[in-house]
Amino acid sequence: MTLLNPIALIWALLAVPIVVLYAWRARPRRHSVPTGFLWEQVFSRARGRSTWWPLRHLVSLGVQLAVLALLIAALAEPEAHPPEPLSGDVPERQSILLDDGGLKRADANDLRARAGPVASRAEMVAAGSSGPPLWLFPAAAALVLLAAEWHLFQRRWTC
Protein backbone atom coordinates (compact mmCIF):
# COMPACT_ATOMS: atom_id res chain seq x y z
CA MET A 1 0.00 0.00 0.00
CA THR A 2 1.26 3.48 -0.75
CA LEU A 3 0.12 6.95 0.15
CA LEU A 4 -0.64 9.26 -2.71
CA ASN A 5 -0.58 12.31 -0.44
CA PRO A 6 1.87 11.54 2.39
CA ILE A 7 2.20 15.22 3.27
CA ALA A 8 -1.27 14.95 4.84
CA LEU A 9 0.28 12.96 7.69
CA ILE A 10 1.53 16.23 9.12
CA TRP A 11 -1.97 16.87 10.36
CA ALA A 12 -1.30 14.22 12.97
CA LEU A 13 0.30 17.03 14.94
CA LEU A 14 -3.26 18.05 15.82
CA ALA A 15 -3.20 15.19 18.29
CA VAL A 16 -0.81 17.20 20.47
CA PRO A 17 -3.25 19.97 21.51
CA ILE A 18 -5.99 17.40 21.93
CA VAL A 19 -3.88 15.38 24.35
CA VAL A 20 -2.68 18.53 26.12
CA LEU A 21 -6.24 19.73 26.65
CA TYR A 22 -7.22 16.30 27.90
CA ALA A 23 -4.39 16.27 30.43
CA TRP A 24 -5.25 19.78 31.54
CA ARG A 25 -8.93 19.04 31.95
CA ALA A 26 -8.40 15.65 33.54
CA ARG A 27 -6.73 17.31 36.53
CA PRO A 28 -9.55 18.59 38.77
CA ARG A 29 -9.34 22.07 40.24
CA ARG A 30 -8.72 22.12 43.97
CA HIS A 31 -10.94 24.24 46.19
CA SER A 32 -10.22 24.65 49.91
CA VAL A 33 -13.45 25.33 51.76
CA PRO A 34 -14.28 26.01 55.41
CA THR A 35 -17.76 24.53 55.13
CA GLY A 36 -16.86 20.91 54.57
CA PHE A 37 -19.71 19.81 56.79
CA LEU A 38 -22.18 21.43 54.36
CA TRP A 39 -20.51 19.94 51.28
CA GLU A 40 -20.69 16.55 52.93
CA GLN A 41 -24.44 16.91 53.09
CA VAL A 42 -24.54 18.00 49.46
CA PHE A 43 -22.63 15.01 48.14
CA SER A 44 -24.17 12.46 50.45
CA ARG A 45 -27.42 12.85 48.55
CA ALA A 46 -25.84 12.74 45.09
CA ARG A 47 -26.89 9.82 42.92
CA GLY A 48 -24.42 7.03 42.39
CA ARG A 49 -22.52 7.06 39.11
CA SER A 50 -22.17 4.21 36.68
CA THR A 51 -18.83 2.48 36.35
CA TRP A 52 -17.98 4.20 33.07
CA TRP A 53 -18.38 7.70 34.56
CA PRO A 54 -14.79 7.98 35.80
CA LEU A 55 -13.58 6.86 32.34
CA ARG A 56 -15.66 9.26 30.31
CA HIS A 57 -12.80 11.66 29.64
CA LEU A 58 -10.57 8.83 28.49
CA VAL A 59 -13.29 7.54 26.17
CA SER A 60 -13.79 11.05 24.78
CA LEU A 61 -10.06 11.33 24.13
CA GLY A 62 -10.07 7.98 22.33
CA VAL A 63 -12.98 8.96 20.11
CA GLN A 64 -11.38 12.25 19.16
CA LEU A 65 -8.06 10.65 18.31
CA ALA A 66 -9.82 7.96 16.30
CA VAL A 67 -11.75 10.56 14.29
CA LEU A 68 -8.55 12.47 13.69
CA ALA A 69 -6.79 9.30 12.55
CA LEU A 70 -9.59 8.50 10.07
CA LEU A 71 -9.53 12.00 8.64
CA ILE A 72 -5.76 11.93 8.20
CA ALA A 73 -5.96 8.50 6.61
CA ALA A 74 -8.52 9.77 4.12
CA LEU A 75 -6.46 12.80 3.27
CA ALA A 76 -3.30 10.76 2.77
CA GLU A 77 -5.11 8.84 -0.03
CA PRO A 78 -3.85 5.35 0.61
CA GLU A 79 -3.63 3.27 -2.55
CA ALA A 80 -3.83 -0.51 -2.15
CA HIS A 81 -2.84 -1.13 -5.82
CA PRO A 82 -0.40 1.45 -6.99
CA PRO A 83 -0.58 2.39 -10.68
CA GLU A 84 1.43 0.17 -13.01
CA PRO A 85 4.21 1.68 -15.05
CA LEU A 86 3.55 2.26 -18.77
CA SER A 87 4.48 -0.67 -20.99
CA GLY A 88 4.80 -1.23 -24.73
CA ASP A 89 6.35 1.03 -27.35
CA VAL A 90 6.98 4.46 -26.01
CA PRO A 91 6.67 7.17 -28.60
CA GLU A 92 9.65 9.38 -29.14
CA ARG A 93 7.67 12.27 -27.98
CA GLN A 94 5.43 11.81 -25.04
CA SER A 95 3.85 14.05 -22.52
CA ILE A 96 2.42 13.18 -19.17
CA LEU A 97 -0.09 15.54 -17.75
CA LEU A 98 0.08 15.97 -13.98
CA ASP A 99 -2.70 18.16 -12.64
CA ASP A 100 -2.59 19.13 -8.94
CA GLY A 101 -5.97 20.85 -9.22
CA GLY A 102 -4.53 24.21 -10.18
CA LEU A 103 -5.50 23.99 -13.87
CA LYS A 104 -8.68 25.44 -15.16
CA ARG A 105 -11.00 22.99 -16.89
CA ALA A 106 -10.60 24.65 -20.34
CA ASP A 107 -6.81 24.52 -20.06
CA ALA A 108 -6.93 20.89 -18.92
CA ASN A 109 -9.06 19.86 -21.89
CA ASP A 110 -6.75 21.70 -24.26
CA LEU A 111 -3.73 19.93 -22.85
CA ARG A 112 -5.40 16.58 -23.10
CA ALA A 113 -6.12 17.16 -26.78
CA ARG A 114 -2.48 18.03 -27.37
CA ALA A 115 -1.28 15.00 -25.34
CA GLY A 116 -2.32 12.67 -28.12
CA PRO A 117 -1.54 8.97 -27.59
CA VAL A 118 -1.26 9.32 -23.83
CA ALA A 119 -4.48 11.30 -23.48
CA SER A 120 -6.26 8.50 -21.64
CA ARG A 121 -3.55 8.23 -19.06
CA ALA A 122 -3.40 12.03 -18.66
CA GLU A 123 -7.11 12.04 -18.17
CA MET A 124 -6.84 9.55 -15.31
CA VAL A 125 -4.30 11.73 -13.50
CA ALA A 126 -6.31 14.94 -14.10
CA ALA A 127 -9.57 13.38 -12.92
CA GLY A 128 -8.09 12.56 -9.51
CA SER A 129 -6.97 16.08 -8.73
CA SER A 130 -10.10 18.19 -9.01
CA GLY A 131 -12.02 19.71 -6.17
CA PRO A 132 -11.35 22.08 -3.28
CA PRO A 133 -7.83 22.51 -1.79
CA LEU A 134 -6.58 19.64 0.35
CA TRP A 135 -5.73 21.87 3.31
CA LEU A 136 -9.37 22.81 3.74
CA PHE A 137 -10.46 19.44 5.12
CA PRO A 138 -7.95 19.04 7.94
CA ALA A 139 -8.29 22.70 8.84
CA ALA A 140 -12.03 22.29 9.17
CA ALA A 141 -11.60 19.05 11.09
CA ALA A 142 -9.10 20.70 13.44
CA LEU A 143 -11.41 23.58 14.11
CA VAL A 144 -14.31 21.25 14.80
CA LEU A 145 -12.26 19.09 17.15
CA LEU A 146 -10.79 22.01 19.06
CA ALA A 147 -14.16 23.70 19.32
CA ALA A 148 -15.67 20.50 20.67
CA GLU A 149 -12.79 20.07 23.10
CA TRP A 150 -13.14 23.61 24.37
CA HIS A 151 -16.88 23.24 24.67
CA LEU A 152 -16.49 20.09 26.74
CA PHE A 153 -13.83 21.81 28.81
CA GLN A 154 -16.14 24.68 29.64
CA ARG A 155 -19.34 22.77 29.85
CA ARG A 156 -21.03 22.11 33.16
CA TRP A 157 -22.43 18.65 33.09
CA THR A 158 -26.00 18.57 34.23
CA CYS A 159 -27.74 15.55 35.43
Added chain:
Amino acid sequence: MLKHNLPALFDSDWLNRLRHLSLVARRAGGGILAGPRVNLPAGGTELTGHRDYAPSDDYRRVDWNLCARHDELLTRQFHGEADCPVYILLDCSRSMTLGRPPKFDVARQVAAALAYVALADLEQVSVLGFSDRITAEFGPLRDKRRILRLVRFLEDLAPESGQTDLAAAAEGFVGRHRRHGLAVVVSDLYDPGGFRRGLDVLRGRGYAPRVVQLYDPAEAEPDAPGDSEICDVETGAAWQVTVTERHLARYRRLYAEFHHSVRTYCAGRGLRFAQVPVDLSTDRLLLTALGATK
Protein backbone atom coordinates in the same frame (compact mmCIF):
# COMPACT_ATOMS: atom_id res chain seq x y z
CA MET B 1 -2.68 58.80 70.98
CA LEU B 2 -0.09 56.06 70.86
CA LYS B 3 3.55 56.65 70.21
CA HIS B 4 4.74 53.06 70.62
CA ASN B 5 5.86 50.66 67.96
CA LEU B 6 2.50 49.22 66.88
CA PRO B 7 1.93 45.84 65.26
CA ALA B 8 0.82 45.76 61.62
CA LEU B 9 -2.76 44.56 62.19
CA PHE B 10 -3.55 47.41 64.56
CA ASP B 11 -2.17 50.69 63.31
CA SER B 12 -2.42 53.95 65.23
CA ASP B 13 -5.31 55.13 63.09
CA TRP B 14 -7.29 52.01 63.94
CA LEU B 15 -6.64 52.34 67.64
CA ASN B 16 -7.56 56.02 67.61
CA ARG B 17 -10.78 55.08 65.91
CA LEU B 18 -11.57 52.64 68.70
CA ARG B 19 -12.22 55.46 71.11
CA HIS B 20 -14.85 56.97 68.84
CA LEU B 21 -16.45 53.59 68.12
CA SER B 22 -16.66 52.71 71.80
CA LEU B 23 -18.53 55.97 72.46
CA VAL B 24 -20.97 55.15 69.67
CA ALA B 25 -21.47 51.65 71.07
CA ARG B 26 -22.10 53.00 74.56
CA ARG B 27 -24.65 55.47 73.23
CA ALA B 28 -26.38 52.50 71.62
CA GLY B 29 -26.90 51.04 75.06
CA GLY B 30 -23.80 48.94 75.25
CA GLY B 31 -24.59 46.88 72.19
CA ILE B 32 -23.70 43.25 72.35
CA LEU B 33 -22.11 43.65 75.78
CA ALA B 34 -25.30 45.05 77.29
CA GLY B 35 -27.95 42.98 78.99
CA PRO B 36 -28.92 41.76 82.43
CA ARG B 37 -26.05 41.54 84.80
CA VAL B 38 -25.61 39.42 87.90
CA ASN B 39 -27.12 40.99 90.99
CA LEU B 40 -25.14 40.99 94.18
CA PRO B 41 -26.33 38.31 96.59
CA ALA B 42 -26.68 40.82 99.42
CA GLY B 43 -28.47 43.37 97.25
CA GLY B 44 -25.56 45.65 96.50
CA THR B 45 -24.36 48.87 97.98
CA GLU B 46 -26.70 51.47 96.48
CA LEU B 47 -29.40 52.53 98.98
CA THR B 48 -32.78 52.68 97.30
CA GLY B 49 -35.16 53.09 100.24
CA HIS B 50 -36.64 51.59 103.40
CA ARG B 51 -39.45 49.22 104.25
CA ASP B 52 -41.02 47.83 107.36
CA TYR B 53 -39.11 45.16 109.16
CA ALA B 54 -40.26 41.61 108.46
CA PRO B 55 -39.40 38.70 110.77
CA SER B 56 -37.01 37.12 108.25
CA ASP B 57 -35.01 40.28 107.56
CA ASP B 58 -31.35 40.49 108.47
CA TYR B 59 -31.14 42.53 111.70
CA ARG B 60 -27.94 44.18 110.44
CA ARG B 61 -30.02 45.94 107.83
CA VAL B 62 -32.22 47.66 110.36
CA ASP B 63 -31.74 51.43 110.24
CA TRP B 64 -31.38 52.10 113.97
CA ASN B 65 -31.15 55.84 113.52
CA LEU B 66 -34.59 55.98 111.93
CA CYS B 67 -35.84 53.56 114.54
CA ALA B 68 -34.75 55.92 117.31
CA ARG B 69 -36.38 58.92 115.65
CA HIS B 70 -39.65 57.33 114.51
CA ASP B 71 -39.97 54.51 117.00
CA GLU B 72 -40.52 51.86 114.32
CA LEU B 73 -38.34 49.15 112.82
CA LEU B 74 -37.31 49.90 109.25
CA THR B 75 -34.81 47.99 107.11
CA ARG B 76 -32.65 49.47 104.42
CA GLN B 77 -33.13 48.34 100.79
CA PHE B 78 -30.08 48.13 98.50
CA HIS B 79 -29.48 47.59 94.82
CA GLY B 80 -26.30 46.77 92.96
CA GLU B 81 -24.63 44.60 90.36
CA ALA B 82 -21.70 42.36 90.77
CA ASP B 83 -18.52 42.95 88.89
CA CYS B 84 -19.16 41.09 85.63
CA PRO B 85 -16.01 39.85 83.92
CA VAL B 86 -16.03 39.66 80.15
CA TYR B 87 -14.49 36.62 78.47
CA ILE B 88 -13.83 36.89 74.75
CA LEU B 89 -13.53 33.46 73.13
CA LEU B 90 -11.71 33.89 69.82
CA ASP B 91 -11.90 31.11 67.22
CA CYS B 92 -8.38 30.22 66.08
CA SER B 93 -9.28 27.24 63.90
CA ARG B 94 -8.08 26.92 60.31
CA SER B 95 -11.46 27.79 58.84
CA MET B 96 -10.87 31.32 60.10
CA THR B 97 -7.85 31.73 57.84
CA LEU B 98 -10.07 31.82 54.76
CA GLY B 99 -12.00 34.81 53.50
CA ARG B 100 -11.12 38.15 51.93
CA PRO B 101 -9.98 39.68 54.24
CA PRO B 102 -9.14 36.63 56.35
CA LYS B 103 -11.74 36.11 59.04
CA PHE B 104 -8.98 35.56 61.58
CA ASP B 105 -7.65 39.09 61.11
CA VAL B 106 -11.14 40.54 61.38
CA ALA B 107 -11.85 38.42 64.46
CA ARG B 108 -8.80 39.78 66.22
CA GLN B 109 -9.84 43.34 65.46
CA VAL B 110 -13.34 42.62 66.73
CA ALA B 111 -11.93 41.06 69.89
CA ALA B 112 -9.78 44.13 70.49
CA ALA B 113 -12.78 46.41 69.97
CA LEU B 114 -14.95 44.40 72.35
CA ALA B 115 -12.21 44.39 74.94
CA TYR B 116 -11.76 48.14 74.67
CA VAL B 117 -15.47 48.79 75.14
CA ALA B 118 -15.58 46.50 78.17
CA LEU B 119 -12.47 48.06 79.69
CA ALA B 120 -13.98 51.51 79.19
CA ASP B 121 -16.87 50.28 81.36
CA LEU B 122 -14.35 49.27 83.99
CA GLU B 123 -15.03 45.59 83.42
CA GLN B 124 -12.45 42.87 83.75
CA VAL B 125 -11.55 41.38 80.40
CA SER B 126 -9.92 38.09 79.41
CA VAL B 127 -9.29 36.90 75.86
CA LEU B 128 -8.99 33.18 75.08
CA GLY B 129 -8.14 31.52 71.80
CA PHE B 130 -9.72 28.17 70.96
CA SER B 131 -10.04 25.55 68.27
CA ASP B 132 -10.84 22.11 69.69
CA ARG B 133 -9.60 23.28 73.10
CA ILE B 134 -8.39 26.47 74.76
CA THR B 135 -5.10 27.20 73.05
CA ALA B 136 -4.14 30.64 74.39
CA GLU B 137 -5.21 32.98 77.16
CA PHE B 138 -4.59 36.59 78.07
CA GLY B 139 -5.75 38.48 81.10
CA PRO B 140 -7.55 39.36 83.16
CA LEU B 141 -7.11 43.01 82.27
CA ARG B 142 -8.94 45.90 83.84
CA ASP B 143 -7.22 49.10 82.77
CA LYS B 144 -7.96 50.31 79.25
CA ARG B 145 -4.62 52.08 79.17
CA ARG B 146 -3.09 48.61 78.91
CA ILE B 147 -4.94 47.88 75.70
CA LEU B 148 -1.62 47.82 73.87
CA ARG B 149 -0.59 44.65 75.72
CA LEU B 150 -3.77 42.99 74.55
CA VAL B 151 -3.16 44.22 71.02
CA ARG B 152 0.29 42.69 71.02
CA PHE B 153 -1.13 39.41 72.29
CA LEU B 154 -3.68 39.37 69.49
CA GLU B 155 -1.07 40.20 66.89
CA ASP B 156 1.10 37.28 68.04
CA LEU B 157 -1.85 34.89 68.07
CA ALA B 158 -1.68 32.34 65.26
CA PRO B 159 -4.29 29.98 63.78
CA GLU B 160 -4.23 26.46 65.18
CA SER B 161 -4.20 23.24 63.25
CA GLY B 162 -7.08 21.71 65.18
CA GLN B 163 -10.68 21.51 64.07
CA THR B 164 -13.41 23.69 65.44
CA ASP B 165 -14.99 22.04 68.47
CA LEU B 166 -16.85 24.71 70.38
CA ALA B 167 -18.28 22.25 72.90
CA ALA B 168 -14.86 20.90 73.93
CA ALA B 169 -13.45 24.41 74.09
CA ALA B 170 -16.39 25.58 76.21
CA GLU B 171 -15.91 22.67 78.59
CA GLY B 172 -12.24 23.60 78.95
CA PHE B 173 -13.15 27.22 79.50
CA VAL B 174 -15.74 26.67 82.23
CA GLY B 175 -13.41 24.24 83.94
CA ARG B 176 -10.70 26.86 84.44
CA HIS B 177 -12.86 29.90 85.17
CA ARG B 178 -15.22 29.87 88.12
CA ARG B 179 -16.32 33.49 88.07
CA HIS B 180 -19.40 33.81 85.96
CA GLY B 181 -19.71 36.60 83.45
CA LEU B 182 -20.23 37.41 79.81
CA ALA B 183 -18.73 34.99 77.30
CA VAL B 184 -18.50 36.53 73.85
CA VAL B 185 -17.83 33.94 71.15
CA VAL B 186 -16.16 35.43 68.07
CA SER B 187 -16.23 32.71 65.44
CA ASP B 188 -17.55 31.60 62.07
CA LEU B 189 -19.35 28.76 63.93
CA TYR B 190 -18.34 26.22 61.26
CA ASP B 191 -18.32 23.45 63.83
CA PRO B 192 -18.94 19.99 62.33
CA GLY B 193 -20.41 18.91 65.67
CA GLY B 194 -22.81 21.84 65.73
CA PHE B 195 -22.44 25.25 67.36
CA ARG B 196 -25.41 24.67 69.68
CA ARG B 197 -23.57 22.23 71.94
CA GLY B 198 -20.88 24.74 72.84
CA LEU B 199 -23.31 27.57 73.52
CA ASP B 200 -25.48 25.23 75.59
CA VAL B 201 -22.45 24.40 77.73
CA LEU B 202 -21.87 28.09 78.41
CA ARG B 203 -25.51 28.72 79.19
CA GLY B 204 -25.77 25.65 81.37
CA ARG B 205 -22.82 26.73 83.50
CA GLY B 206 -24.25 30.17 84.18
CA TYR B 207 -22.33 32.22 81.64
CA ALA B 208 -24.18 34.69 79.48
CA PRO B 209 -23.04 33.86 75.95
CA ARG B 210 -22.93 36.45 73.23
CA VAL B 211 -22.24 35.51 69.61
CA VAL B 212 -20.38 37.45 66.95
CA GLN B 213 -20.50 35.32 63.80
CA LEU B 214 -18.05 36.30 61.07
CA TYR B 215 -18.54 35.11 57.51
CA ASP B 216 -17.33 35.86 54.01
CA PRO B 217 -20.24 36.38 51.60
CA ALA B 218 -18.18 34.57 48.94
CA GLU B 219 -18.55 31.37 50.99
CA ALA B 220 -22.24 31.38 50.12
CA GLU B 221 -21.49 31.48 46.38
CA PRO B 222 -18.82 28.89 45.68
CA ASP B 223 -17.12 29.04 42.30
CA ALA B 224 -16.48 25.36 41.81
CA PRO B 225 -18.32 24.15 38.72
CA GLY B 226 -17.23 21.13 36.74
CA ASP B 227 -14.59 18.63 37.80
CA SER B 228 -13.32 19.78 41.18
CA GLU B 229 -11.60 18.55 44.28
CA ILE B 230 -13.41 20.01 47.27
CA CYS B 231 -11.12 19.92 50.29
CA ASP B 232 -12.13 20.82 53.84
CA VAL B 233 -9.42 23.09 55.21
CA GLU B 234 -9.78 21.74 58.79
CA THR B 235 -10.43 18.03 58.48
CA GLY B 236 -8.58 17.50 55.21
CA ALA B 237 -11.53 15.50 53.87
CA ALA B 238 -11.69 15.75 50.09
CA TRP B 239 -14.34 14.99 47.50
CA GLN B 240 -13.36 14.54 43.85
CA VAL B 241 -16.63 15.24 42.15
CA THR B 242 -18.22 16.89 39.17
CA VAL B 243 -19.98 19.84 40.71
CA THR B 244 -23.25 20.56 38.92
CA GLU B 245 -25.72 23.40 39.12
CA ARG B 246 -27.91 21.18 41.26
CA HIS B 247 -25.08 20.71 43.77
CA LEU B 248 -24.45 24.43 43.89
CA ALA B 249 -28.12 25.21 44.42
CA ARG B 250 -28.34 22.71 47.25
CA TYR B 251 -25.19 24.10 48.85
CA ARG B 252 -26.58 27.65 48.76
CA ARG B 253 -29.76 26.43 50.37
CA LEU B 254 -27.87 24.63 53.15
CA TYR B 255 -25.69 27.67 53.75
CA ALA B 256 -28.71 29.97 54.08
CA GLU B 257 -30.36 27.46 56.43
CA PHE B 258 -27.23 27.35 58.56
CA HIS B 259 -27.19 31.12 58.98
CA HIS B 260 -30.89 31.12 59.71
CA SER B 261 -30.39 28.46 62.37
CA VAL B 262 -27.87 30.68 64.15
CA ARG B 263 -30.32 33.57 64.22
CA THR B 264 -33.14 31.30 65.35
CA TYR B 265 -31.10 29.72 68.12
CA CYS B 266 -29.86 33.03 69.54
CA ALA B 267 -33.18 34.83 69.22
CA GLY B 268 -35.07 31.92 70.74
CA ARG B 269 -32.85 31.93 73.83
CA GLY B 270 -32.55 35.67 74.19
CA LEU B 271 -28.88 35.74 73.31
CA ARG B 272 -27.45 38.89 71.81
CA PHE B 273 -25.71 38.15 68.56
CA ALA B 274 -24.32 39.82 65.47
CA GLN B 275 -23.73 38.28 62.05
CA VAL B 276 -20.93 40.28 60.48
CA PRO B 277 -19.74 39.96 56.86
CA VAL B 278 -16.01 40.57 56.64
CA ASP B 279 -16.21 42.59 53.43
CA LEU B 280 -17.62 45.65 55.18
CA SER B 281 -15.59 48.76 55.81
CA THR B 282 -13.68 48.69 59.08
CA ASP B 283 -15.88 51.20 60.87
CA ARG B 284 -19.13 49.59 59.83
CA LEU B 285 -17.78 46.12 60.56
CA LEU B 286 -16.77 47.03 64.10
CA LEU B 287 -20.02 48.87 64.79
CA THR B 288 -21.99 45.85 63.55
CA ALA B 289 -19.92 43.51 65.70
CA LEU B 290 -20.38 45.75 68.71
CA GLY B 291 -24.10 45.61 68.11
CA ALA B 292 -24.41 49.31 67.56
CA THR B 293 -26.03 48.95 64.12
CA LYS B 294 -28.66 46.63 62.68
